[in-house]
Amino acid sequence: MSFRHPGFGAATMSTPLTLTAGAAIAGLGVYAWYAHSSNTQSDMPVFSSFGFRSLRLESTELINHNTKRLRFELPDRTQTSGLSLTSSLLSVSLPKGRWIPVLRPYTPVNDLNEPGYIELMVKLYPHGKQSTHLHSLKPGDTVTFAPIPGYHWTPNQHSHVALIAGGAGITPMYQLVQGILRNEEDKTRITLVWGVNTDDDIFLQDEFSELERRYPGRFKAVYAVSSPREGSPHFTGRVTKEVLEAAGLAPNRPENKDVKVLVCGPPVMEKALKNRKTGVLAQLGYRPDQIHSF
Numbered sequence: 001m002s003f004r005h006p007g008f009g010a011a012t013m014s015t016p017l018t019l020t021a022g023a024a025i026a027g028l029g030v031y032a033w034y035a036h037s038s039n040t041q042s043d044m045p046v047f048s049s050f051g052f053r054s055l056r057l058e059s060t061e062l063i064n065h066n067t068k069r070l071r072f073e074l075p076d077r078t079q080t081s082g083l084s085l086t087s088s089l090l091s092v093s094l095p096k097g098r099w100i101p102v103l104r105p106y107t108p109v110n111d112l113n114e115p116g117y118i119e120l121m122v123k124l125y126p127h128g129k130q131s132t133h134l135h136s137l138k139p140g141d142t143v144t145f146a147p148i149p150g151y152h153w154t155p156n157q158h159s160h161v162a163l164i165a166g167g168a169g170i171t172p173m174y175q176l177v178q179g180i181l182r183n184e185e186d187k188t189r190i191t192l193v194w195g196v197n198t199d200d201d202i203f204l205q206d207e208f209s210e211l212e213r214r215y216p217g218r219f220k221a222v223y224a225v226s227s228p229r230e231g232s233p234h235f236t237g238r239v240t241k242e243v244l245e246a247a248g249l250a251p252n253r254p255e256n257k258d259v260k261v262l263v264c265g266p267p268v269m270e271k272a273l274k275n276r277k278t279g280v281l282a283q284l285g286y287r288p289d290q291i292h293s294f
């Protein structure tokens with residue numbers, strides 16, 4: 001699955017009017033049902049089973065030129081989200097002026113065991129339906145969410161994991177990096193390669209530098225910037241074979257014997273990396289079974 005999941009696209013108005021009106025009414029009905037799903041408080045984690053929950057926005061913070069951190073309260077301050085590593089939340093909303101609910105997944109980036117709240121990092125896309133709506137929210141507004149399982153992470157199944165992210169595809173990787181490093185039992189080594197458009201898009205660099213400092217030999221992050229500023233210390237251009245080799249990810253190195261590669265980025269990036277014949281990973285010598293896409 002590529003990061004921009006076509007299945008989550010909102011319906012368009014190109015269908016005949018009757019069909020569109022029918023879809024709109026059905027959509028509104030479903031939305032109303034979602035929005036009124038119960039938020040019963042209990043000792044159970046909020047998303048321990050499939051179901052929709054409305055969460056109240058507690059605060060927002062602009063963290064770079066196009067990304068906001070949104071902090072949502074869980075119904076009870078002592079409850080945890082119950083989400084597992086790399087899982088995401090399907091958001092449902094009815095942006096102003098729209099007839100049909102918009103559904104898009106987002107990946108919480110805070111410690112999943114921390115009670116009381118979840119945090120999303122949402123990149124704003126020009127004219128993007130859900131990202132524009134989420135960026136417009138004020139504290140006290142609510143959004144409805146349901147859990148979506150992600151990649152099933154098993155500690156120590158691989159000695160080394162390569163995480164290759166593009167743009168906002170960093171969020172599941174950040175969640176996974178934190179989850180692996182916080183688990184004292186998990187000894188997996190992690191190399192993260194993040195491809196972005198400009199230096200200003202690297203909004204988690206301080207967090208990653210701190211993790212490199214705290215976990216030397218376990219975690220390393222490198223960045224590839226397509227349009228770098230003058231003097232940028234990062235790789236210039238896209239995530240190429242040369243970038244991955246320089247990051248120590250050539251599969252013929254002894255330490256990469258059982259490396260697993262996880263990829264999360266826009267469709268064009270995933271295609272360039274994963275094409276079975278011409279893709280960067282195939283050229284490096286990775287087998288399809290070593291690669292997984294979010």
Ligand SMILES: Cc1cc2nc3c(=O)[nH]c(=O)nc-3n(C[C@H](O)[C@H](O)[C@H](O)COP(=O)(O)OP(=O)(O)OC[C@H]3O[C@@H](n4cnc5c(N)ncnc54)[C@H](O)[C@@H]3O)c2cc1C
Nearest residue numbers: 003004104105106107122123125128129130131168171266
């Ligand atoms: C499992 C999963 C987890 C995700 N987690 C996050 C997250 O934590 N944070 C986050 O910001 N996003 C995340 N996304 C992406 C998110 O779900 C939406 O696709 C994104 O916010 C755009 O939705 P939109 O309604 O604003 O844009 P749309 O209305 O769908 O599209 C508007 C415009 O933006 C372009 N566009 C849309 N998505 C992308 C993209 N990913 N890359 C490049 N161009 C794009 C479209 O081509 C179009 O021109 C995740 C996606 C998946 C599949």
